[in-house]
Structure formats: C-alpha cells, structure tokens
Amino acid sequence: MSEAVSDGERTELGDLSDLEDGQMRSFESVGEYGVVVCRVEGTLYCLEDNCSHADTPLSEGRLRGTMITCPLHGAAFDVRDGSHSGPPAWEGVRTYEVSESDGGVVIDLASDAGGDDAPPPGGPLQMR
Numbered sequence: 001m002s003e004a005v006s007d008g009e010r011t012e013l014g015d016l017s018d019l020e021d022g023q024m025r026s027f028e029s030v031g032e033y034g035v036v037v038c039r040v041e042g043t044l045y046c047l048e049d050n051c052s053h054a055d056t057p058l059s060e061g062r063l064r065g066t067m068i069t070c071p072l073h074g075a076a077f078d079v080r081d082g083s084h085s086g087p088p089a090w091e092g093v094r095t096y097e098v099s100e101s102d103g104g105v106v107i108d109l110a111s112d113a114g115g116d117d118a119p120p121p122g123g124p125l126q127m128r
Helices: none
Strands: 010-014 024-027 035-040 043-048 062-064 067-069 076-078 095-101 104-108
Touching (some): 035 104
Antiparallel strands (some): 024 035, 035 043
C-alpha cells in the first residue's frame, strides 16, 4: 500500500516512475474502496480497487496485459476502461483519469475514464 495526498477530487499519488510494465500498486486510502494503479505498455491506468462481483481488492489479483483478474472467482476487468470480460462479473469497475509528470502522478476521482460498462458513481452493484 502507498500513501496519497488529496484535495477532495484530485489526488497526488507521488512518484510512480519505479512502477514497471506489468506491475500495479494499491492506494487503500484513496476513494471509497481504494484505487489500484497499473502500468501497461508504458501507460498508467487507475481503477477502483474493488471487484464488482466479489467485493474483493483487485490489487490482490493478477495483471496480465490489459486485464486485471479478481483473486476469488476470476472476474476480469480491462484496466483501460474498467469493462468486464463476462461472468461472474455483470458490470465493470470505475476508472479514473491519470496525469503523470516529473512531479509525480495525479488522479481525478471526479472523472470516469471508463466506457459505458463502468458502474455509476457511488460504487459497484453487488450481483451475486
């Protein structure tokens, strides 16, 4: 887990230049469920750290390519837009805009960088 500084919507996550391709880092104190930041092919992606199916931290799962997989039942989500790949999840997870500069990484919790499959603000709907 890493520390973050927030002004409410925009949250500074600090320097993540050491995060290599295929790695992820969780920030448990950010947002309602925490967030997980993943680096894929040089780009940082940020999503809510909570499986929409099993209410479990996605950061405890596995990142393969652009897909992060929940450790409990294998629900998989695309880190680029939060969409799910099918059952057992019935909806995606929220994603957030990421800005990376020499000063570090900032995410915008008011944004939803995801597609139409992401759940509405306020958290995921538990389906089973």
